[in-house]
Amino acid sequence: MRAGIHPIYELRTFHCYGCSSEWQTRTTIQPHSSDGKIHLDICSSCHPFYTGKQKLIDKAGRIERFRRRYEKQAPAAGAPASAASATASDAGTTAQPEPAQQ
Numbered sequence: 001m002r003a004g005i006h007p008i009y010e011l012r013t014f015h016c017y018g019c020s021s022e023w024q025t026r027t028t029i030q031p032h033s034s035d036g037k038i039h040l041d042i043c044s045s046c047h048p049f050y051t052g053k054q055k056l057i058d059k060a061g062r063i064e065r066f067r068r069r070y071e072k073q074a075p076a077a078g079a080p081a082s083a084a085s086a087t088a089s090d091a092g093t094t095a096q097p098e099p100a101q102q
């Protein structure tokens with residue numbers, strides 16, 4: 001084996017955020033956290049493919065962003081927002097000429 005070209009292959013602890021299970025295995029992955037463990041968002045113990053159950057994985061808040069976007073397009077939520085922006089723009093146009101006249 002040539003020296004200096006192979007990654008370090010050693011025993012490490014893996015931790016899953018999805019089901020908070022831990023296990024040890026040998027890997028070349030270097031941990032990025034200070035506790036020396038390799039943290040995963042999902043593992044074979046909690047992944048829907050292996051469990052057969054539906055599970056919502058939304059770490060980046062994409063579903064919440066999607067719902068907020070559709071709340072704005074709904075007529076009940078959209079009408080007060082447009083009315084508020086119209087009054088704000090009206091107030092802005094009426095407020096601006098007054099200092100100009102003085």
Ligand SMILES: [Zn+2]
Nearest residue numbers: 016019043046
């Ligand atoms: Zn897991």
